Amino acid sequence: MTLTETNSWTGIRKELLRRIHSRVWQPGEQIPHEADLAEEFGCARTTVNRALRDLAESGLVVRKRRAGTRVALNPPQRATLTIPIIREEVEATGRTYRHSLLERDFRPLPPMLHGAFPATLSEDVLYLKTLHFADNRPYAYEERYINLNAAPEARDTAFDEVSANEWLVHNAPYSHGDISFFAVSADKTLSRKLDAGSGTALFAMERITWAGNMPITHVHLIFAPGYRMRTEI
Amino acid sequence: MTLTETNSWTGIRKELLRRIHSRVWQPGEQIPHEADLAEEFGCARTTVNRALRDLAESGLVVRKRRAGTRVALNPPQRATLTIPIIREEVEATGRTYRHSLLERDFRPLPPMLHGAFPATLSEDVLYLKTLHFADNRPYAYEERYINLNAAPEARDTAFDEVSANEWLVHNAPYSHGDISFFAVSADKTLSRKLDAGSGTALFAMERITWAGNMPITHVHLIFAPGYRMRTEI
DNA sequence: AAGTGGTCTAGACCACAGG
DNA sequence: CTGTGGTCTAGACCACTTG
Structure with a gap:
């Protein structure tokens, strides 16, 4: 007892x-x-x-x-990752957040993403290239495609004040998505944007979100050298 | 209604x-x-x-x-990662798992880990270096320290049959831990072990687990080129 | 067919925090 | 102090799955 x-x-x-x-x-x-x-x-x-x-x-x-x-025979380690909006992630460490929109245009969906965005093959998508800063030091480099069918208002949004990251959270809520994490080597562009030595290993994340069966956005985020994603189990 | x-x-x-x-x-x-x-x-x-x-x-x-x-105003993306035993992760993709123990010795805790293993400063710990394979191709390179106070039986375990990874899951269950993910550049050793070009960006994970307030193990896992950690949200 | 977890109900009391 | 979520109970029926 x-x-x-x-x-x-x-x-x-x-x-x-x-x-x-x-x-x-x-x-x-x-x-x-x-x-x-x-x-x-x-x-x-x-x-x-x-x-x-x-x-x-x-x-x-x-x-x-x-x-x-x-x-359980082999209890898997199950960890819950909380992936906040970049601004909040930066501000949580006491630093000042800022971002800069490097590019914004409409273009056909790149072939690489045809598998991910099946419904919008023939439509142009909004392409955004953004650099995120923490205390004026590069924090992350972002490339994003937005499906204008899923978020029509994005067409007339500048994304210079509010980042796409944040705007989408408020204006195009997703129902589900895929995330993957991996490492990339800094090419010339990344090296310049992120203030990293050429060839430096960088932590990267790719994310696709959907509302029902309509894809909303595809993001590729590459973090500055030294970035660590942490969690507890 | x-x-x-x-x-x-x-x-x-x-x-x-x-x-x-x-x-x-x-x-x-x-x-x-x-x-x-x-x-x-x-x-x-x-x-x-x-x-x-x-x-x-x-x-x-x-x-x-x-x-x-x-x-919620800023619904965070909360993703649940399932981190399985490497053998299961490999076998889940239909490949054959194998591992090879490269090094096994007792040594003082390296200074780098003094912060993590506060209770065992004066004791030797078990150091293991392991290479994991999938279909005979390198899959991940592992460096591990095991606190012998937390898992005394590890002293007399060879870890050539059952990997430390798996052995600990069954013999030293943890109550909590920290995980972090990041990217590293392949140095000469990694490059050779993982069959990666020198300087290749590699995905890495560091994990410390505890049973109550006693540290059990510290692992540093570095995956072969191309590795992606995926999850759904 | 039967045993086990999955869920629902109606009601009750508790714990916490806002006014 | 009061309203809200948090939890517990006793009982019931359902759904799945294994023997």
Whole structure:
């Protein structure tokens, strides 16, 4: 009989975590079902359910109807990244944000993106090239394509005051998207814009967002040397 | 009167999402409280709560007691990264995994990590250097320090069969950790090990995990050229 | 077919923070 | 102090999936 402090779902989660970490319940092993745990803890099944659901979300246990709940064999490290608007990211470190619009024009969708923007093959898209600064030092270089069908008002927006980044968040909310992270070598342009030695390794992110099945925007962001994306698990 | 299909919490979430995306509820605006929504949807408050809690977790709304629920002004992009064991990551793409232990010795903690491993300054740590392969091509290069106080059995483990990566997941579960991602340039060693041209930009990850306040391991992973870390939002 | 998790309800009390 | 979200309960029915 283990005396947990309370019958709160967090208290129960804590005790379940203890049993998993201390190997009372081995990896792969099936744990008692909700009803039994509820009885043991003297609480409603709903409360146990809440605790187990939380553990399942973080990947520590695997739940299946009829098959019960098992301790995960290879608990994946699941990390939640918060990708803020660049301005907020910069200002959060106490620095001053500024951005400069380097290029803005309408052009056919580059072939590279035909796969990503299937619906707008024949339409021009808005192309933006932006440099973001923190305390007047280059912070990130951005290339962006905006689908004007998804955000018609973008056609008449200058993007010199409010960055496209921020404007889109407020004016063309997305329902889902893909993000990927990778490394690129600074070519001549990047090297000049980001004040990086030629060939320097730079952290980069590519992101496509959609509203339903309509693509909104494709962004390629390349960060100045030394950038790190951090998170806790 | 909007007719949503069901009274399921996902159905309610869908309708709430629609109202947010369609600007029925403007960013920053306060939305009706749970009791009113429950009445409107003809369901229990608990069900509305579940839907709103989910939206709050994804950052779309901000909830405060007494102050009510508001549509987030700058909804951050919150992405959940799943960082699997390398073997599983490789095998998930249909390739064959293999790893090779390049170095294994005991040494004092390098000064660089004194900040991270405060408790073990005077103790030797286990140092491992590993190369991971996918279909016999280099996949990632790993340097790892293991705190022997946190995982004493590691002292007598060879790590030639099971990788340290995998062994630790099963033998030294962590409670929390820090991860960061960045780009590095291939130096001579990396270039040789990872079959990359010298100076190639490589994607890298640094991770420290803890069990309570005891550090377990510090890993530095550098991936072969072309690696991308992907996720959906 | 039956066992297990998934969800919903109606009601209650609590905790926190704004006025 | 009061209104709002946060949580808990006891019970019920449903949905999935495995044996």
